[in-house]
Amino acid sequence: MKLEQPIWPRFLPSSLVLALATLGPLGRRRRAPGTWGAAAGLLYFTVLFWPFGAWPWSGFWTAVFSLPGLYLAVAICGEAEFRLGRRDPGEVILDEFTAMPLCFLGWPAVARVWPPWAVFIAGFLLFRLFDIAKPFGIRKLENLPGGWGIVVDDVAAALAACLVLHGAAWAWKAL
Numbered sequence: 654m655k656l657e658q659p660i661w662p663r664f665l666p667s668s669l670v671l672a673l674a675t676l677g678p679l680g681r682r683r684r685a686p687g688t689w690g691a692a693a694g695l696l697y698f699t700v701l702f703w704p705f706g707a708w709p710w711s712g713f714w715t716a717v718f719s720l721p722g723l724y725l726a727v728a729i730c731g732e733a734e735f736r737l738g739r740r741d742p743g744e745v746i747l748d749e750f751t752a753m754p755l756c757f758l759g760w761p762a763v764a765r766v767w768p769p770w771a772v773f774i775a776g777f778l779l780f781r782l783f784d785i786a787k788p789f790g791i792r793k794l795e796n797l798p799g800g801w802g803i804v805v806d807d808v809a810a811a812l813a814a815c816l817v818l819h820g821a822a823w824a825w826k827a828l
Contacts, residue, residue: 658799659724662732673725673747674733680744688781690746694753695777702754703769712758722751723804731800741795741803748807749784755811756780759819766822775821779814789813 662670675681679689702718705711726747733745756776763772783791784807791813794806 656798656801658731658735658801659728662728665732667736670729670732670736673729674745676746676750680746686743686746687749687784690749691753691777691781691784693746694750695773697750698754698757699773702757706761706764711761715754715758719751719754723808726751726804727800729800730803731798734799734803745803748804749780752804752807752811753777753780755808756814756818758812758815763818763822766825772818776814776818779817780811783810783813 675686676690676693679693680686682689702715705714705718730745730748733747734740734742737745756779757773760769760772760776767775783789787795787806787810789809791806791809794809795802797805
């Protein structure tokens with residue numbers, strides 16, 4: 654299976670593509686744009702996905718409802734990369750924003766060990782750590798073409814953060 658960049662964003666005006674990719678002014682901040690994107694993603698999670706915590710299979714629903722946003726991020730981030738003429742430009746932060754909810758798949762289980770606010774802060778910090786350091790082969794995912802390389806490494810960082818949160822909660826309960 655060959656991953657290809659979606660073509661539909663080619664027909665959008667550059668101003669719209671870049672505004673979406675940078676989340677308006679957030680990505681254009683001088684310092685730590687990825688951190689601002691992740692913070693906005695945490696807000697996105699708490700507003701749209703946190704209510705699913707009371708549902709059975711909440712992690713499943715978070716993953717399902719994240720897929721359209723991740724597809725949009727692949728398309729828009731890849732097009733923004735092309736229009737800016739740079740590989741994975743720092744100001745493009747839609748990838749952090751859309752990947753952030755994946756840090757909290759199954760978060761109610763972790764919130765039985767620690768308060769939700771602590772889980773959310775820990776998830777945010779772990780995501781940023783894995784997004785910046787790119788351990789466990791995450792760095793290789795950046796080599797995927799177009800928006801895929803921009804978004805999939807953030808998805809992997811979010812899933813690594815999720816695993817660490819669950820592992821830490823399990824270890825804490827086992828003590």
